[in-house]
Amino acid sequence: MQKGDGTVVVLIIAVLAIWAFYYIRGKMRETVDNASPFDFLIDEELPDDDATRLLEENGYEVISGKKRIPIEISVNDGEMLHSRLFIDYMASKNGLYYTVKLAKDRKPVEWTGSSIRERLLVYQLVYPNTAGVLYVDLQQRKVHCFVFAVQLYDE
Structure with a gap:
């Protein structure tokens, strides 16, 4: 050596x-x-109901049922308020993921930009990796897909 x-x-x-x-x-x-950024949401057992069947008829795969998202709100650095946000389903199509909200008779959505923003934008903001929000209207048997593009700066 x-x-x-x-x-x-x-x-x-x-x-x-x-x-x-x-x-x-x-x-x-x-x-x-x-x-998948949503592996933690996937449920073993999915509900078999009109909404999941309608989503599947429209080419979506339902990957989870209802999810409850707890929210804590601090008021003026003191009092704590508690609330929650409910997502009815998570679905996917062509490798893209969507949050799903069901239409409710007592809270109809007006088909204006401001109304849709107020009612549905939060569901995409909670999961920013989603492609959009699916709004399922069982009475009309329609699935509406909303994609929000938020511009933070005026150009």
């Missing part, structure tokens, strides 16, 4: 360790990037 052989072995091990680190890191990042 020559005098510089130990140095060469250490350099080879260092290069292999650096390569292994970046390879494993890249594979982990690829796995995370390819994972």
